Amino acid sequence: MGRNYYMSTYIFALYRLTMRIASSIRSVPFADFLTFECSELKIFAVVAGETFVLGTTFFVAEPPFLPIPVNNNATLLVSSLLATVLAAVLYVLLSGLGYQTYSPPFHNPVHILKCWVAYLMFSTIIIYVGYLLLVYPYTESLVPKAVDIGIGAVLSTAYALSIASIIYGEGFFSDSTNSKSEDLNQFLMAAENLKQKPESDIVNEPDELIQAGERLLTGFQASDLPGTEKLASDLQDWLETFKQREFQGQKKMVGNLHNNNTQFTVWEDRYKTFQDLKKELAEMDSSAIRKVLLSLRGE
Amino acid sequence: MERYAEDREFEPPDKKPHNEGICLFSDSKNCYGDDLESILKEITSKISGYEETIVADPHGEGLDLMLDDPVEAEETILKSSLWLIHYECITKYDLKSDFRKAINSTPPRTQVCILIDAPETEHDDIENDLDKITDSKNVYTVKSKAVLKSQMRQYLDSNVNPKRGKEEVIKWNNNVCDLIDART
Numbered sequence: 001m002g003r004n005y006y007m008s009t010y011i012f013a014l015y016r017l018t019m020r021i022a023s024s025i026r027s028v029p030f031a032d033f034l035t036f037e038c039s040e041l042k043i044f045a046v047v048a049g050e051t052f053v054l055g056t057t058f059f060v061a062e063p064p065f066l067p068i069p070v071n072n073n074a075t076l077l078v079s080s081l082l083a084t085v086l087a088a089v090l091y092v093l094l095s096g097l098g099y100q101t102y103s104p105p106f107h108n109p110v111h112i113l114k115c116w117v118a119y120l121m122f123s124t125i126i127i128y129v130g131y132l133l134l135v136y137p138y139t140e141s142l143v144p145k146a147v148d149i150g151i152g153a154v155l156s157t158a159y160a161l162s163i164a165s166i167i168y169g170e171g172f173f174s175d176s177t178n179s180k181s182e183d184l185n186q187f188l189m190a191a192e193n194l195k196q197k198p199e200s201d202i203v204n205e206p207d208e209l210i211q212a213g214e215r216l217l218t219g220f221q222a223s224d225l226p227g228t229e230k231l232a233s234d235l236q237d238w239l240e241t242f243k244q245r246e247f248q249g250q251k252k253m254v255g256n257l258h259n260n261n262t263q264f265t266v267w268e269d270r271y272k273t274f275q276d277l278k279k280e281l282a283e284m285d286s287s288a289i290r291k292v293l294l295s296l297r298g299e
Numbered sequence: 300m301e302r303y304a305e306d307r308e309f310e311p312p313d314k315k316p317h318n319e320g321i322c323l324f325s326d327s328k329n330c331y332g333d334d335l336e337s338i339l340k341e342i343t344s345k346i347s348g349y350e351e352t353i354v355a356d357p358h359g360e361g362l363d364l365m366l367d368d369p370v371e372a373e374e375t376i377l378k379s380s381l382w383l384i385h386y387e388c389i390t391k392y393d394l395k396s397d398f399r400k401a402i403n404s405t406p407p408r409t410q411v412c413i414l415i416d417a418p419e420t421e422h423d424d425i426e427n428d429l430d431k432i433t434d435s436k437n438v439y440t441v442k443s444k445a446v447l448k449s450q451m452r453q454y455l456d457s458n459v460n461p462k463r464g465k466e467e468v469i470k471w472n473n474n475v476c477d478l479i480d481a482r483t
Contacts, residue, residue, distance in 0.1 A: 199300075199374075244354050246300055246318045248378060262328050262359030264336050 079150030
């Protein structure tokens with residue numbers, strides 16, 4: 001009984017709770033705020049991370065296990081600063097996670113902020129459950145004390161960070177991130193060259209554009225995140241049309257339109273679709289945090 | 300413009316139909332009061348294998364190119380095998396000899412339609428004014444929307460449709476490539 005009994009009981013209870021929450025959040029559209037298309041393996045990693053953080057809680061929470069006696073105000077100050085730093089790092093990490101996806105909203109600072117809030121809410125709930133299991137039996141107070149809130153904030157952000165790190169780590173070491181960025185650049189560069197160059201100078205640009213476009217299309221089609229289905233459909237239609245055109249038409253499709261009153265709407269429509277695609281793809285060429293920093297610098 | 304391989308297939312699974320350019324020489328997009336795009340939409344449903352072996356696109360900058368530089372223009376307009384020229388482009392813009400040269404340099408199977416939409420009483424005068432341009436065997440004068448639609452449909456369905464004979468399409472395409480290469 002005693003400490004070991006409590007620990008094994010709450011770890012088991014939290015494991016079941018986490019699996020239930022993980023299962024339920026995956027069944028609603030909001031799940032992507034947390035999972036970023038997380039695989040089962042990643043869900044397991046979340047549970048492992050949770051167990052680790054809660055184990056840490058076991059050793060530092062007050063009472064009965066706060067090992068170092070510190071002043072309450074000092075604890076609050078340190079924990080607030082630490083929680084703020086960890087929360088900022090969490091946003092950066094989530095921004096990186098969003099950049100790895102093929103979904104335009106996941107490159108948007110506001111959308112990443114929503115993910116950030118979802119992460120913090122999720123981790124706060126888990127940490128509070130930990131508080132109820134670990135600290136409540138001693139204090140018999142549902143409302144944690146100020147020092148517990150401070151420590152809980154640090155633990156919540158650290159816990160959220162650990163989950164995001166695991167998911168980010170797996171994505172970082174896969175090839176998809178680099179290839180997406182390269183494909184975006186190749187697609188946009190080839191389109192720009194095709195538009196600017198005279199026909200006699202055009203060599204591989206249409207093929208480069210088609211190849212990069214098809215790789216991007218595969219990425220969109222493989223993703224279940226918001227916005228990817230429509231983008232995949234639009235890109236596929238546009239690419240199919242582009243492939244069937246000669247240079248003269250291909251150049252028009254990327255913006256080399258003659259500004260006269262005999263310009264046919266069929267080319268204007270195809271160019272408009274390209275502009276929309278280009279806008280979405282360009283949005284995906286930088287992460288949310290980069291956009292935040294650029295806007296802070298007024299760019 | 301790319302050369303076609305002698306054994307090229309236009310149908311699926313290659314999914315690379317022949318792209319047929321229709322070059323319009325006109326001040327407006329209209330042919331007998333209708334937008335050329337809508338005329339094209341009406342006839343494409345009657346073309347065998349449309350979107351599979353052949354697709355057609357209108358290009359409207361023909362007159363601008365001719366006014367800009369008739370010699371340079373040929374590099375672009377030769378790539379379209381169906382030319383629709385509003386008669387005023389020939390008679391009013393002092394481009395008679397330039398059009399004659401351009402038409403003479405087209406390979407066989409390129410079809411030139413001169414659109415006459417003036418009152419019937421003026422037709423003879425206009426045809427006289429067109430002079431020897433209409434002497435070429437691939438030049439036709441068209442005097443009504445119905446005839447234009449019929450000519451275009453027949454041309455796209457038979458003359459340049461790989462479904463009706465891909466060898467001729469490959470030959471025409473590679474002929475144009477040779478002509479353009481010779482100029483550059």
